[in-house]
Amino acid sequence: MATISFKTLALSACALAVAAPAFAGGLERGGYNIDLLFDPSDYVLEGTATFVMPQRDVYGTVDNPVKSGGSLPAAWRTTADDSENYWSPRIGAKAAIGDMADCMFDYSEPWGAHLKPGQWQGASYNMETDVKSQNYATTCRVKFDFGKGDLSIIGGGFYQEISGIKHRQVLSPTLLGPAYPSLLSGVGILDMEGNGWGWRAGLAYEIPEIAFRASLVYNSAVDHDLSGTVDLTGVPAIPGTPLATIGGRVIPVYGQVSMPDTVELKMQTGIAPGWLAFGSVKWTDWSQIQVVPFCAVGTPVCRPNFAINTLDLFYQDGWTVSGGVGHKFNDQWSGAVSLTWDRGTSTVIGTQTDSWVLGSQVVYSPNKNVELKLAGALGILTSGSSGWGATCDTGKTCGDEATYKFGNDLVAAISTGIKVKF
Template identity: 55%
Template sequence: MASRRFSKGVTSLVLFSSLASPSFAGGLERGGYNIDQLFDTSPFSFQSGVTYVTPQRKLKDVRDTDTSTSPGGGNLNSRPNTADDTSNYTIPYIGFKAGFGDAIDCLVDYSEPFGGHTDPGLNWAGANNNIETEIKTRNYGGTCSYRFDVGPGQLRFIGGAFYQEVEGFKERLVSTVPLLVGTGNGVGRLDLEDSGWGWRAGLAYEIPEYAMRASLVYNSRVKYDNLTGTVDLTQVTAPFAPLNGAPYGRVTDVFGSAEAPDSLELKLQSGIAPDWLAFGSVKWTNWSVLQ
């Protein structure tokens, strides 16, 4: 197979732009990073769960603005100008926490912090931009803390690392010509995958008597420096130029780089009455790394 390098900007744009546009800011956020189980007062604890989400995002008044056969894919304005853009999805979590003595707690967990799935399909006016795009991450984390008495409560130092896998694909209508001449459906597909490491560090102060806790945790970027995959244009071919030559009609190896964003989160909670707890959080995520 032929080989072609994609730069960081191209790789990020091709796969992420449909999900991280200004109108869909934070659209890649799924479960995020959550280490609340680390504060469980039990010597051992196990948690698991699945959250089911139904986004129901719709596209309306869509117009094909690039009606050229190449590279626009052909005039699609005769197709419907509305589409159901997002698919339902689940967010799983599994965690096990263990305490060691009176000062050390450790947590190992599995989560899916980032992801996104748009699936407007082939029959709409924007199919030459997106038929289906999906990104998935799998995060395997280990976090420990050391706590000691300070004033009426306890100060806790937090540190850990995580290994993160990412994979994704994008399909779009590259050309309507193959369908007209019977040589293919005109759909191209990009597949990419990689993995990387990240780390976290933070502080927390707790007064258990009042169920009060304040925590500040930073999660680092994850660099995907070896994104590899393929562009499949085997369904985009015709017996005349330009669809009768490379890269059309074949599978091409591609590679590049991208980053998952770093974040800083402040969480506060306090008991306000028996069996009542008030809590809140403020979070900053560096989505600019995807631009």
């Protein structure tokens, strides 16, 4: 077998740089990724699809009867599946502009969440939450000779859309009597959407002869003005209660959320002929998302104590640290393994604790124009608990709907991709 040189390895560095998908905190799914921008080919098309299977189960649930106007039925479960499987796609195209510049366009779904516990003793907190996103980005770099390698200045912008629903038990079925469930469900449904613009900037330095690359990229926050409805047609208007004026109606609402800014440092370098080491550190500003209130249209200032519904998150900042090693076996086959730690973003409520994920990837190149990728990951979601009593805004108690515990759980993922370059 011929020896694989550093320079030959450099041509496959982008293929090895991400060994497997991780299960990150907050509302992160695919996140942001501009690795395609560094592919040495003049023109590149790439598509990947990742299927993630988190197995997070919660137990020992206790409902707060104040939230649902009364205790929930004893027959409802005291355990729940607090995760749903999901897909994370990404499509990108990159083109060289002369010898000094490259630009790429990509579509991704950076943010999302889907929890569907259904009828359980924490139903006044959540019966189903489903958040989705779409991101359309253009990113370019300009290269300059600098010492032994190339210095790149990176810049770009992106347009982002988010949407979501949340179902929760507003009124206990025990209070609805014979009207439940044929006439009234007691369930309130939030339906919202929003969009916004963001930008990115960064620097990169490369020495192709030793497959070295270091990049530092900042992605801005994206402010979303949200609009939608709260459907309370399944909840009666009860005189003398907050439901007196809103029960039995579909109410137009508005809100605002800033999806977080991120800073990511990535490095890779050849360590021996045919061998590549890589690593990254990413900070995500999830702590800016604490409580997202939704107020009736016409409310002058939307705060939790004026809200019809709130999305209580109480996140802390996220940190993701990853490292691994890749090897090019021959001109057709290469592979990599990685280990990723992600700091949990949940604080007083939620199930997002620290996670450890071991990933691996195999890349097959039948010819110089095509790469086929298959990656897998297996990780641990560490144990924890979620409880009542967080205080938000002007003294209103938020996040007090339910308390529960959860043990160590597994997360698995599989990813496939194809890259065509010429």
